[in-house]
Amino acid sequence: MNTDATVFIVDDDQAMRTSLQWLIEATGLAVQTYESADAFLASYYPGRAGCLLLDVRMPGMSGLELQSHLKRQGYRLPVILITGHGDVAMAVKAMKAGALDFIEKPFHDEDLLRSIHYALAFDQKHRAHDLARTEIAGRIADLTPREHEVMALVTEGQSNKEIAATLGVSAKTVEAHRARVMEKMRAESLAELVRMALLVASETALS
Amino acid sequence: MNTDATVFIVDDDQAMRTSLQWLIEATGLAVQTYESADAFLASYYPGRAGCLLLDVRMPGMSGLELQSHLKRQGYRLPVILITGHGDVAMAVKAMKAGALDFIEKPFHDEDLLRSIHYALAFDQKHRAHDLARTEIAGRIADLTPREHEVMALVTEGQSNKEIAATLGVSAKTVEAHRARVMEKMRAESLAELVRMALLVASETALS
DNA sequence: GCGGAATTTGGAACAAACACCCATGCGTGC
DNA sequence: GCACGCATGGGTGTTTGTTCCAAATTCCGC
Numbered sequence: 001m002n003t004d005a006t007v008f009i010v011d012d013d014q015a016m017r018t019s020l021q022w023l024i025e026a027t028g029l030a031v032q033t034y035e036s037a038d039a040f041l042a043s044y045y046p047g048r049a050g051c052l053l054l055d056v057r058m059p060g061m062s063g064l065e066l067q068s069h070l071k072r073q074g075y076r077l078p079v080i081l082i083t084g085h086g087d088v089a090m091a092v093k094a095m096k097a098g099a100l101d102f103i104e105k106p107f108h109d110e111d112l113l114r115s116i117h118y119a120l121a122f123d124q125k126h127r128a129h130d131l132a133r134t135e136i137a138g139r140i141a142d143l144t145p146r147e148h149e150v151m152a153l154v155t156e157g158q159s160n161k162e163i164a165a166t167l168g169v170s171a172k173t174v175e176a177h178r179a180r181v182m183e184k185m186r187a188e189s190l191a192e193l194v195r196m197a198l199l200v201a202s203e204t205a206l207s
Numbered sequence: 208m209n210t211d212a213t214v215f216i217v218d219d220d221q222a223m224r225t226s227l228q229w230l231i232e233a234t235g236l237a238v239q240t241y242e243s244a245d246a247f248l249a250s251y252y253p254g255r256a257g258c259l260l261l262d263v264r265m266p267g268m269s270g271l272e273l274q275s276h277l278k279r280q281g282y283r284l285p286v287i288l289i290t291g292h293g294d295v296a297m298a299v300k301a302m303k304a305g306a307l308d309f310i311e312k313p314f315h316d317e318d319l320l321r322s323i324h325y326a327l328a329f330d331q332k333h334r335a336h337d338l339a340r341t342e343i344a345g346r347i348a349d350l351t352p353r354e355h356e357v358m359a360l361v362t363e364g365q366s367n368k369e370i371a372a373t374l375g376v377s378a379k380t381v382e383a384h385r386a387r388v389m390e391k392m393r394a395e396s397l398a399e400l401v402r403m404a405l406l407v408a409s410e411t412a413l414s
Numbered sequence: 415g416c417g418g419a420a421t422t423t424g425g426a427a428c429a430a431a432c433a434c435c436c437a438t439g440c441g442t443g444c
Numbered sequence: 445g446c447a448c449g450c451a452t453g454g455g456t457g458t459t460t461g462t463t464c465c466a467a468a469t470t471c472c473g474c
Contacts (some may be wrong), residue, residue, distance in 0.1 A: 002437095003432095006341060060465060086295050086296065087292065088293050088298045088309065088311050089311070091295045091298045091302075091309075092298050092302060092308065092310075095298075095302035095303070096302070096308075100433075101299065101303075102295065102299045103299075104295050104296070129394075140405070144437095144449085144451085145450095146228045146450075146451065147450095154398070155398055156398060157395060157396030157397075157398035157399045159396070159430070159431090160397075160430075160431070161429095163351055163429080169451085169452070169453085170452075170453055170454085171453095172452080172453045172454065172455095173452050174451060174452070174454080175431075175432075175433095175453095176451085176453080177451080178252050178432090179431095179433080180430085188364060189364030189365075189366075190397055190398065190401075191361070191362055191363060191364035191397065191401045192364045194398045194401040194402065194405075195401065195405065198402065198405055201382075254452090256463095274415060292449095314435080351419085351421085352420090353420075353421065354420095355420095366459095366460070367460075368451070368459095368460080376421085376423085376459095377422080377423060377424085378420070379422085379423055379424060379425095380421075380422055380423060382461070382462080383421085383423085384421085384422095385461085385462095386461090386462070386463080
């Protein structure tokens with residue numbers, strides 16, 4: 001398990017916060033509590049690993065609002081919603097918005113803990129992937145327009161000769177661009193370059 | 208919209224089936240109704256485009272059971288669950304299992320129709336992808352064990368020489384296998400082969 | 415055992431890619 | 445103007461991959 005994974009708890013009810021904190025810390029996990037969505041947002045920065053335990057009904061920004069706000073910001077922190085007075089429509093809406101779980105109070109401690117562990121595993125699994133994707137995207141951003149163009153055609157399967165014809169330049173020029181692409185992308189092989197291209201493209205593909 | 212997309216309705220209540228059928232056919236969509244999960248399974252074959260409207264509570268196999276059964280079979284038909292007496296836990300369970308929506312009776316016609324249209328779009332979007340994936344998986348299944356092994360190393364980025372060392376055979380042998388892999392997979396380029404490998408691997412990766 | 419598929423290996427010629435070297439022209443910014 | 449990055453392209457040689465060819469071995473099923 002990720003050693004600096006933290007369970008972030010946002011709930012306006014002091015007693016609930018304390019009780020959740022005790023329960024979760026007893027399993028050896030780090031916990032940070034906040035009494036409002038704004039307090040959490042003021043403290044959280046992307047890159048913090050963990051998961052988010054969120055009360056649905058709170059003064060100010062509600063749990064669902066915070067959830068969609070984080071999603072818009074591109075934060076990937078897994079969200080578990082907790083509610084005292086939930087209904088089916090609310091639960092479905094939250095799950096559609098990407099919540100990992102939607103738990104009604106009162107709940108069984110084991111159910112919540114199981115959900116938290118799943119969320120942490122989910123976060124860890126996606127975090128490495130996202131990091132790699134960001135890294136690769138950064139390298140692509142460093143390519144010149146022409147190099148970017150050549151990389152696209154190379155990863156599409158065209159040979160240097162075909163690319164030269166497509167771009168209306170000599171094969172020699174394509175070779176030069178291609179070599180620079182391999183170097184800048186730190187790709188050891190064409191296969192690796194194709195993998196990189198697909199990795200960053202996979203994000204764009206998810207509507 | 209897909210012209211042969213069909214809305215499959217499974218509900219043990221005759222009146223409900225008829226009412227849903229009228230509602231949906233009025234929008235110009237094809238509908239087929241079944242009075243039980245078994246009746247649906249006896250008639251449905253994968254490849255049929257559309258979506259599935261499923262009553263949760265039915266004699267015999269329940270809607271949730273049919274949903275997980277289809278999932279196990281690898282069928283990707285989008286599922287919309289409908290229930291008269293649902294609770295939050297049931298809705299969350301269904302959504303976790305991949306249902307696109309979970310609707311309580313009584314519902315607004317527009318809500319159901321919106322959900323159906325989303326499901327049909329979802330189905331169409333994923334169907335082409337899944338078809339391609341199945342096609343590629345079929346070709347891979349036709350590879351001999353050795354060819355499969357060589358393909359794995361090739362798409363990993365190893366050169367023929369490296370593969371030869373890995374497998375303990377001559378580079379010449381690897382060339383022969385590689386050529387047969389390209390032919391059997393109908394890949395025009397290494398990039399295409401890598402794409403194929405990643406396409407089928409992406410499914411296995413989704414735990 | 416015999417036929418066939420799978421695996422193995424080699425030769426020769428060719429195409430493609432890579433790795434160096436080099437040079438020129440064109441903007442942008444200091 | 446001059447330096448720098450960018451795009452362009454030529455030469456030369458090596459490495460790698462492809463495409464023909466042919467052939468030996470093993471193992472499985474009929």
